[in-house]
Amino acid sequence: MTFRTLPTREECSARLAMIFPRAAFDPVHANPLAAASVVALIYVGAVAPEQSPVPDDQVWARPSMCLRMSDAVLARNSDQDRTAWREAMLTNTKKKVDDLMAQWGVRAEHWYADNSRETLRDETFTRWLDHGAIRERPGLPTSSSKPRWALASEFADLFAPTLTGPALEQTIEAWRSTHMDPGDRLRIATAQQRDQATHAVRVTMPDGSTRTLEPGTASRILKGVVEQWAPARLHDPVVLTISEPSRKILVADAAVLTRLGLTIDQATLLPDAVLVDIGANPVEFWIIEAVHTDGPISDRRRDDLLKWAEEQRIKPETCHFVTAFESRNSQPARKRLKDLGTGTYAWFLDEPTRELSWHEIAEGPA
Amino acid sequence: MTALRAGASLAARVTTAPVNNRTARVVLGSVDPAGPLAPRAAVILAAVPGWWRERAQAAGLDGQWLDVMTAVEGPITAEVADLADVPDPTINDLDGYGLGGAYVGALTPTVRSRHGRHYTPQHLAEQLWQMTRRSLGATAKSRMLSGLVRDPACGAGALLLPVVQEQVRALRRVETPLALAGLPAKIEGIDNDPQAVWLANVILAAEMLPLLAALPTRLRRPLPALVRVGDGLAADLSPARAVLMNPPYGRVRLEEADRERFAKIVYGHANLYGLFMGAALDTLEPDGALAALVPTSFMAGRYFTNLRRTLATTTSLRDVAFVASRDDVFAGVLQETCLSVFTRKRALRTKVTRIEDTPRAAGAQQSTKGQDSPPQETLRQTLREAVQEVAQVKTPRKATPWLLPRRSDDAAIAAAANALPLTLAEAGWKASTGPLVWNRRAEDLSTTASTDPATPSAQVIWAADIDGGTLHRDRARDSLRHLALTGASDLKVMVLAGPAILAQRTTAPEQPRRLVVAGLSAADLDRWGGRVVVENHVNVLRPITPPDVSSGTTAETPAMSHEGLLRLLSTTTMDRVMRCVSGSVAVSAYELETLPLPGRDVLAAWEQLSGQELEDAVSRTYRPVTTS
Numbered sequence: 002m003t004f005r006t007l008p009t010r011e012e013c014s015a016r017l018a019m020i021f022p023r024a025a026f027d028p029v030h031a032n033p034l035a036a037a038s039v040v041a042l043i044y045v046g047a048v049a050p051e052q053s054p055v056p057d058d059q060v061w062a063r064p065s066m067c068l069r070m071s072d073a074v075l076a077r078n079s080d081q082d083r084t085a086w087r088e089a090m091l092t093n094t095k096k097k098v099d100d101l102m103a104q105w106g107v108r109a110e111h112w113y114a115d116n117s118r119e120t121l122r123d124e125t126f127t128r129w130l131d132h133g134a135i136r137e138r139p140g141l142p143t144s145s146s147k148p149r150w151a152l153a154s155e156f157a158d159l160f161a162p163t164l165t166g167p168a169l170e171q172t173i174e175a176w177r178s179t180h181m182d183p184g185d186r187l188r189i190a191t192a193q194q195r196d197q198a199t200h201a202v203r204v205t206m207p208d209g210s211t212r213t214l215e216p217g218t219a220s221r222i223l224k225g226v227v228e229q230w231a232p233a234r235l236h237d238p239v240v241l242t243i244s245e246p247s248r249k250i251l252v253a254d255a256a257v258l259t260r261l262g263l264t265i266d267q268a269t270l271l272p273d274a275v276l277v278d279i280g281a282n283p284v285e286f287w288i289i290e291a292v293h294t295d296g297p298i299s300d301r302r303r304d305d306l307l308k309w310a311e312e313q314r315i316k317p318e319t320c321h322f323v324t325a326f327e328s329r330n331s332q333p334a335r336k337r338l339k340d341l342g343t344g345t346y347a348w349f350l351d352e353p354t355r356e357l358s359w360h361e362i363a364e365g366p367a
Numbered sequence: 368m369t370a371l372r373a374g375a376s377l378a379a380r381v382t383t384a385p386v387n388n389r390t391a392r393v394v395l396g397s398v399d400p401a402g403p404l405a406p407r408a409a410v411i412l413a414a415v416p417g418w419w420r421e422r423a424q425a426a427g428l429d430g431q432w433l434d435v436m437t438a439v440e441g442p443i444t445a446e447v448a449d450l451a452d453v454p455d456p457t458i459n460d461l462d463g464y465g466l467g468g469a470y471v472g473a474l475t476p477t478v479r480s481r482h483g484r485h486y487t488p489q490h491l492a493e494q495l496w497q498m499t500r501r502s503l504g505a506t507a508k509s510r511m512l513s514g515l516v517r518d519p520a521c522g523a524g525a526l527l528l529p530v531v532q533e534q535v536r537a538l539r540r541v542e543t544p545l546a547l548a549g550l551p552a553k554i555e556g557i558d559n560d561p562q563a564v565w566l567a568n569v570i571l572a573a574e575m576l577p578l579l580a581a582l583p584t585r586l587r588r589p590l591p592a593l594v595r596v597g598d599g600l601a602a603d604l605s606p607a608r609a610v611l612m613n614p615p616y617g618r619v620r621l622e623e624a625d626r627e628r629f630a631k632i633v634y635g636h637a638n639l640y641g642l643f644m645g646a647a648l649d650t651l652e653p654d655g656a657l658a659a660l661v662p663t664s665f666m667a668g669r670y671f672t673n674l675r676r677t678l679a680t681t682t683s684l685r686d687v688a689f690v691a692s693r694d695d696v697f698a699g700v701l702q703e704t705c706l707s708v709f710t711r712k713r714a715l716r717t718k719v720t721r722i723e724d725t726p727r728a729a730g731a732q733q734s735t736k737g738q739d740s741p742p743q744e745t746l747r748q749t750l751r752e753a754v755q756e757v758a759q760v761k762t763p764r765k766a767t768p769w770l771l772p773r774r775s776d777d778a779a780i781a782a783a784a785n786a787l788p789l790t791l792a793e794a795g796w797k798a799s800t801g802p803l804v805w806n807r808r809a810e811d812l813s814t815t816a817s818t819d820p821a822t823p824s825a826q827v828i829w830a831a832d833i834d835g836g837t838l839h840r841d842r843a844r845d846s847l848r849h850l851a852l853t854g855a856s857d858l859k860v861m862v863l864a865g866p867a868i869l870a871q872r873t874t875a876p877e878q879p880r881r882l883v884v885a886g887l888s889a890a891d892l893d894r895w896g897g898r899v900v901v902e903n904h905v906n907v908l909r910p911i912t913p914p915d916v917s918s919g920t921t922a923e924t925p926a927m928s929h930e931g932l933l934r935l936l937s938t939t940t941m942d943r944v945m946r947c948v949s950g951s952v953a954v955s956a957y958e959l960e961t962l963p964l965p966g967r968d969v970l971a972a973w974e975q976l977s978g979q980e981l982e983d984a985v986s987r988t989y990r991p992v993t994t995s
Contacts, residue, residue, distance in 0.1 A: 024782035024991040025772070027759045131756065132775065167983075174986065181775035183691065183721065183755065260460070263425070312539065314425050314577055 004080050005043050008160045013039040016160055020173055029124040037112050038067040038121060039160055042152045044075065045087040049136045049151035052192045061138045061148040064118040064126070066090050069098070073107035091148065126150060132180045133189035140200025142217025143245075144294055155180075207231060207238045215245040222291040222325045222350050223274055229353040230325070235287070236280025241265065243274045263314050272306060286315050289323045292333050296340060297324035303342040323348055323356075404446050404562065407473035410455070411466075412447060412562060415569055417454025418466060426576035432587070441568040441592025444561040463570040464489040467523025470566055484560070487525035487613045491660055494688060494722060494754065495706045496529040499609050499658040502685040502708045511537045512553045514608025514652060519599025519643060521556030524567030526611045526660075527593065530554055531574045543578050544586050550575070555607075556594035567594040600642060602628065606652045613660040614643035634673040641665060641674045648681060648709075656710045657682065663689070663703040667768035667949050669957035676766035682709035683762045688720040688754065689773050689950060703950035719757040719771055719778075761785060768961050770947045780940065781947040783991040787963040794964050795911050795925030796932065798956035800872065801901030802861055803827060805847060812847040816896075824849045825862050826895045830871050830904035833885035836937055838869070850900045862898040863887070868908040868933050869901065873953045881954060882945040884908075884936045886929065906956045908932070926967045931974040940985045 008016075010033075017031035017039065029035065042048065047062035049055050066087075074086055082105075089097040102109045129135040134156040138149040158164075159173055179185050201213035202220035204227050214220035223243060231238040239257070242265060258265060261277065261284070274289040288306050290298050298306070307317050322345035326334040329349050341347055347357040404412070419435035432438045436448075461469060464487075471486040478484065512534060518526045531554060538546040556571075558564050572590035579587055599614075618636050621629065629637065632645035640661050647657050665671040678684065686708040706722070758778035763769040767790070772781040791798070805812060805827075817824035827850050831841035840848070852858060871883040892898065901907055910925040927935065935941060941962070948958050964970060965988050976984055 022779050022782060022991040024786075025758045025760060025778035026775075027756070128756065170987070177776050177779070181778070183723070183774055186755065186775075187723075261425070308539070311581075312536065312577060316427065 004046050004083055005048065005157065006162050007043060007075070007078050008040065008162050010036055010040050010075075012162065013037075013160055016169075016173070019170075020159060020177065027124075027128065029120070030128055032125070034067075034113060034117060034121055035125045035129075037070060038064075038125065039152065039157075040075065041067040041070040042150070043157060043160065044070065044078070044083055045090070046083065047148075047151040048154050048157045051133060051136070051153040051155045052189065054196060055136070055139070055151075059138075059151065060087070062150050063090075063093075063146075063148045064121045064150070065093075065115060066148075067121060068113040068115060068117055069109070069111045071107075071110050071112060073102075073105075073110065077105060077107075093146075129156075131190075132186065133193075134180070136193065139193070139196040140216045142215060142219070144217070144219075204228065204243070206240050212243065214243070217245075217293070218327055219273070219291045219293040220245055222293065222327055223289070225350040225353060226274060226289050226291065226323070226325050226348065227276075230323075230348050230356075231276055231287075233354070234356070235276065235278040235285075237278060239277045239279055241275040241277055242272075244272075265313055272309075283319055286310065286320050287323060288320055289325060291325045292337060293327065294333065297326075297333075297337045297347070298322045298342050298345045299340040300342040303345060322346065325350065327351065405473055405475045405478065408470060408562070409446075409450065410453070411458060411470050411473050412566065413450045413453040414455035414458035415466070415566065416452045418459055418461070419569060419573065420454075421459050422573050422576055426580040428576065428580050432579065435569055438589055439569055439572040439592065440589045441565065441594070442561065442596060443565060446562060447565050463528050463573060464492070464525055467525050467566065467570055470523055470563065484522060484563075484615075485613070486522065487660060489525070489528075491690065491706065491722070492525045493529045495526060495611060495658050495660055495708075496533075498686045498688065498706060498708045499611060499656055500533075502656045502658075502710050503609060503654075511541070512608070514655070515553060515555060515605065516609045516611065517555045517557070517604070517607045517650070518611045519557050519604070519647060520612055520614045521558050521567055521594055521599075522560070522563050522613075524556055524570050524594060526613060527554055527556050527567070527571060528574065530611070531571045531593070535574050535578060538578060539581075543582055544588070547575060547578055547591060548588070551591045551593055554593045557597045557599040557604075558594065559596060559598065561596050564594050564596045568592040600646050602646075602649075604646075604650045607647075607650050607655060608652050609656045609658065610647040610650065611658045612643055612647065614640045616640045616662060630673075632674040632677050635670045638664075638670065641671055645674055645677065648677065651682075651711055653711050656685070656708055658706070658708045660704065660706050663705050663950050666705075666771065667955075667958050667961075669955065672766050675763075675769065678709055679764050679766065679769075682711055683714035684708075684717045684769075685710045685714050685762075686718045686720075687771060688722050689757075689771075691721055691723050705950075714762055716759045717762045717771070718759055721755045721757050721773065723755065758782075768948050768958060770944075770963070772947050773950050777943050777947050779991055780943050780989045783989045784944050784947065784963040786991070787988075788966050789926070789964040789970075790960060791908075791962045791964060792911075792960040794927060794967070794970060796868075796908050796927075796960070797911050798870075798906050798908050798959040800956050801828070801903045801905040801907060803850065803900050803902040805902055808850060811851040811853055813849050813851065814846050816849045817851055822851055822853065823858075824851045825898050825900045828869065828887070828899050828901045828905060830873075830902065833869050833871060833883060833905065836883060836885055838885040838887060838891060861900050863901055863907060864892065864898040865909065866892065866929055868929065868936065870906040870908060870936070870954060870959060872904045872906050872955070876952055880942045881949070881952065882936055882942045884933060886933045888929075906954065906959055908959065926964070926970045928974060931970075934977055934981055935970075935973060935985065938982050938985045940982070940989050944989060 014031070014033060014036035017036055021030035023031065042062055045062055045066055046060045047066075049059055069090070077083075077086070085101060089101045098109065126135055130137060133153055136151050136153050138147070138151070141147055141149050155176060159169075159176055164172060180189070197215075198213055200216045202216060202224050204212050204214060204224045206212065206227060214223060227240055227243070231240075241258075265275075272288045273291045276287040276289065278285040278287065288298075288310065290302070296302065303322055306322065307320060310320050311317060322342065324341060324345060324347045326347065326349050328334060328351040334349070338347065341359045344360055347359070349355070416435045419438070420433045423433045423438065436443060458466065458469065468486040471484050474484055510533075512530070516527070516530050518524075521527060531550075534550065534553065554571075556564075556567055558567065571593050575590050579590060617639050619639050619642070621633070621637050626633065626637075629642055629645055632641060640659075644657065644659055644661065644665070651657060665674055684707060686706075688706040690704045690706070757775050758772050758781070760771065760778070760782055763771075770781045770785050772778040812827070813824075816826065827844070827848055828838070829841060829844045829847075831844055832839055834841065850861070852861060854861070866889050867887045869885050869887055874881050874883055887899065910929070912924065944962060945954060945958070948961065949955075969988060973981060973984060
């Protein structure tokens with residue numbers, strides 16, 4: 002790959018202020034941290050085509066790469082050095098980076114502390130994303146720690162040191178007119194969403210309709226619950242809600258909810274999925290948690306969910322709970338099975354025909 | 368111009384009185400109760416007991432609590448009391464918003480338009496409440512209200528629904544009997560339609576059912592009524608922490624006493640929604656917020672000058688969300704709407720967002736539906752959540768039109784324009800609207816010019832004649848090309864005998880520009896007999912004092928020549944400045960006069976430029992000075 006010529010931090014700051022003037026935009030679009038990020042992302046070569054599918058060897062960056070950049074590192078701007086620093090940073094091990102620094106004979110004085118990353122990720126990057134200035138790696142689960150950010154190439158073009166004077170002004174104006182118009186913003190967002198969708202997990206609902214969920218293990222577990230567990234276990238399953246880390250999806254339409262006398266409050270939706278067995282009498286609600294990183298349905302979690310259910314006008318006595326894991330052998334299951342709440346079930350994606358029940362023994366011999 | 372959407376819930380204070388043959392204007396303070404119940408509205412009200420029963424049952428209640436008449440406190444009108452209990456499955460499927468919407472939709476068109484009863488879509492009601500609580504400093508977590516929230520024109524209660532829902536969530540961990548009884552001190556709705564008030568009380572009470580069901584039987588009491596029949600403009604309302612409103616619109620005539628009371632906010636014609644906003648300000652607590660779903664005309668219109676001054680000096684516009692499509696909110700009204708939140712506490716910046724039109728945007732996606740496209744629901748969800756951030760600008764502080772960008776690509780221009788020293792009027796140009804209202808003079812209009820000197824005529828200039836930016840004769844108007852100057856004052860008020868710049872007063876949404884201008888030169892006038900008549904869809908710009916180079920009094924002369932100004936107004940940048948002044952397709956004479964311009968020296972320099980050079984120079988000026 003070829004690296005772009007590095008702009009200075011000051012120059013990035015000045016240009017960001019031209020693109021997102023403070024008089025008109027929230028400062029996080031163009032603050033010093035944002036300027037540092039532009040430099041760092043260009044340094045490591047994390048620049049991706051704006052709309053077309055990303056190439057296989059695309060470089061992605063973590064916010065930490067922007068925070069741990071330093072003047073000393075920036076000065077080592079040969080292609081070789083830039084690659085070396087990036088590789089060291091990508092391993093995400095402090096020692097690798099320290100070794101490289103020692104080898105270069107420089108001291109690592111980071112521009113920013115690690116705890117600045119929330120601001121960068123949640124404010125600057127989110128807003129840049131909105132204008133198509135940055136790209137997020139498609140197909141990566143939200144909870145993944147893998148590097149996921151790259152400047153959009155058209156945005157990176159605005160920081161080329163060779164671009165100056167009226168040509169710079171015109172290029173910025175052209176970029177603004179194609180990235181700030183609501184229609185253009187929708188077009189960019191849709192294209193990137195579509196890219197994301199090709200990696201998504203497709204779930205077929207009991208009624209034959211399909212939904213896509215964010216890529217990731219939690220989504221695959223939920224897919225198993227809906228497609229394998231529910232038809233085998235319930236008489237006539239209906240999926241009410243299903244959620245993915247960044248979004249809650251209400252599956253059932255308003256009419257179904259009203260018939261059931263429910264108001265699902267999306268703002269406080271807790272469980273990963275809620276299924277209803279309308280073939281049972283009375284109707285039974287199955288509350289599912291797909292455990293990949295979070296904890297299972299423990300006693301406390303069960304009580305919280307019951308409270309939530311009550312708020313949604315679901316009668317507690319009609320609620321059942323299932324914790325779904327990838328496998329009995331998976332790390333979360335081995336660590337968390339001990340926390341399983343009394344009166345709940347567990348199910349494993351790789352053994353779909355079985356179910357684990359954790360209940361009080363009924364009094365007296367059966 | 369302002370569409371006449373008179374008096375939503377103000378029915379009791381409003382009656383129509385013909386002012387002239389064209390418009391009926393309502394008079395504030397006169398009495399006309401809600402009027403007879405439309406048959407369809409009666410059907411919906413008759414289904415409410417069934418609707419309630421279903422919800423109460425679902426909450427686990429039984430016995431008397433299934434009967435809406437005893438379960439909910441509050442006034443029951445004779446009309447409602449007489450209704451038979453006729454359950455309707457289609458009504459049962461509706462939620463609170465849907466039921467309220469169905470009632471408003473079932474009113475007769477006359478009642479609906481005369482009293483401006485419009486319903487609030489759920490996503491806007493929720494958004495308005497989110498914006499309000501944010502400006503009051505509330506965190507994401509549901510919490511108890513710290514003061515009174517009022518909707519002075521609440522209709523069926525849509526704006527209060529999200530408030531009640533949040534309270535019910537927050538109350539779950541509190542001692543419920545007391546908490547329920549305390550709700551009326553925290554939430555108050557006012558409306559003058561007794562049927563709507565009853566319905567609102569039922570809809571809001573339905574949200575409290577889980578709390579009621581959670582109580583031991585002996586502690587259960589009828590659910591409190593939060594909405595009362597009354598006058599939302601009354602002068603003696605108690606102080607409120609927040610006032611939410613989707614008030615009625617329409618011009619009203621004020622009685623002398625009302626005119627005096629509203630003197631601070633009324634300038635010329637009074638508009639009901641402006642009165643509601645002004646009256647609400649008087650009831651706000653020092654740390655209170657006013658949140659209104661209203662047309663954007665108050666941000667730029669001449670008749671809202673005083674309201675703007677009052678708002679800008681006594682409150683801070685904290686948050687404004689432009690609703691990208693109107694038809695979703697108010698079917699058929701060509702008016703831009705917005706959600707605006709003002710706080711008594713001073714803020715330096717205003718957050719501008721844009722709420723995308725959900726149904727149409729989702730519909731547009733259907734055409735691209737293919738194997739790999741995301742499913743409809745996901746996209747629609749994304750769009751529904753699409754409250755796009757547009758900009759953060761300086762909070763408006765003056766009575767002049769507020770320059771607020773509707774899109775991010777106009778944000779920089781709006782910010783820069785706000786800082787410029789002159790307006791078009793201060794630069795020496797005045798704007799007026801063409802005097803000819805053609806249908807009032809239909810009999811005087813003809814295809815050919817008069818040849819008889821005793822009955823002179825003049826050529827008419829139509830808005831269509833300036834399409835494309837050059838003055839021409841639009842063929843479609845040829846049958847109405849000449850006006851016989853028969854009126855006594857025609858020669859004085861109708862004719863235009865000097866060069867001017869003409870600007871279209873309204874444009875079609877599909878036209879690329881909002882600012883469509885063309886020059887009327889001396890040569891044009893010579894060709895057309897020295898005078899023309901301009902119709903009222905055209906604005907006329909003329910220098911305040913005719914430029915007289917020989918006199919040498921440069922301070923008095925307009926800052927730009929006729930040709931120079933014409934070139935300036937034709938630039939892309941000026942069109943975008945105009946879009947920040949007015950979000951609608953209309954361009955009023957007043958708005959033209961307030962267009963922000965740079966100092967005289969800059970204008971003098973522009974005088975020498977044209978074409979791309981001028982475009983570049985103008986675009987550079989309307990760019991904020993960057994500080995890094």
